[in-house]
Amino acid sequence: MIDAQDYAEFSRFLADCCGLVLGENRQYLVSSRLSRLLDEFAFAKVEDLLRALRRSADPTLKSRVIDAMTTNETSWFRDNYPFEILRQTVLPELLAKSRPIRIWSAACSSGQEPYSIAMVIAEWEATHPMKANVNILATDLSEGVLAQARSGLYDGLSIVRGLTPERRQRFFETVSNGHRIKPEIQQRVRFQKLNLMDSYAALGKFEIVFCRNVLIYFSADTKRRIFDGIARQMDSGGYLFVGASEAVGSYTDAFEILRTPQGSMLRRR
Structure with missing residues (x-):
């Protein structure tokens, strides 16, 4: 001990x-x-x-x-409602402006979150005549989970957590040592090592940020610093998704809460 x-x-x-x-x-x-x-x-x-x-x-x-x-607990379409809000509300609004959209998946762990986002975008494209001009950046501080995420390879246990049979069939191919994300999804995501304690300035601006279920492990001062850093990388009107149990109002006034039938999200003031 x-x-x-x-x-x-x-x-x-x-x-x-x-x-x-x-x-x-x-x-x-x-x-x-x-x-x-x-x-x-x-x-x-x-x-x-x-x-x-x-x-x-x-x-x-x-x-x-x-x-x-580092705790790397994650699953596909975790909590589901952020992805439904993305599909039903956020994507249609932002894509209607005919401008490129940049999405940041912070603390992405082994890749399930950014790949879930990429699947939502592919599903949107399947029902619309235009291609969605969306770039997804996924970051984590762990080299180990980033290597797994980049490989796009998942075992039989992780593949069933949060994925419907339809999505497993559509977006994965079975290989000898597991299940691999199909190239059409894998190519939509770029992975990069980033410590959330460092500056985010070099990442550029984002219209959408996912930073979910990670800040619960940080001190109040660190949470303020991270939220302030995220806010600086977003213009007014950008959307932030945090974990269901993560309150933002105590740490920053840069965001307002928006409630939808599917659940809540945050918008940059």
Whole structure:
């Protein structure tokens, strides 16, 4: 078990490098998530790992630690209503303006969210005579989940979480080691490594941002910083989707709540 001093130091390391807040009495969580990494790098205990992190300028170990501690819980069309709002309300409004649309899927994990967005766009195109000029950027700070997302390959368990049989048949092909997203969907999404603690200025402007079910792991100050950063990357009238349990009003006044029959979203003031 990790002693109190090592746990406090490791908690500060995570908060400083990626904003994640462990809270109190989570020593067992840290021990379980780092156990495989300790064995791989031949560290006897977390104290040795912390010493190596302080000593080494090699970003590989730091990246592997973050990968181990990052929660990557996701599914296709998670909660469903944001994708219905996108299909029924947001896309028709923005595409009617005949301008390119940029969508950012922040903290995209292994790719289910941005690929779900791409499927919605493909379904919209199937019922309209014009091609949707939409670019999707998906970012995450974990190299491991980004590699999986770029591959577009998913196993039998993950493929059934949130996908209807019709969508599985239409948008995936069965291969020897699982199920692969078809090129028409995979090519719609560009993946890029990004730490939400860093600047977003180089990403450019977006009309739609998905930042869902990730901010619950951050401190109040970090949430304010992230919402402010997202707001700067959106012009007035842009749409933001957050998790169903994530309140924004306590951290920024840059957005107003819009309610639709399918659920709520946020609009840049």
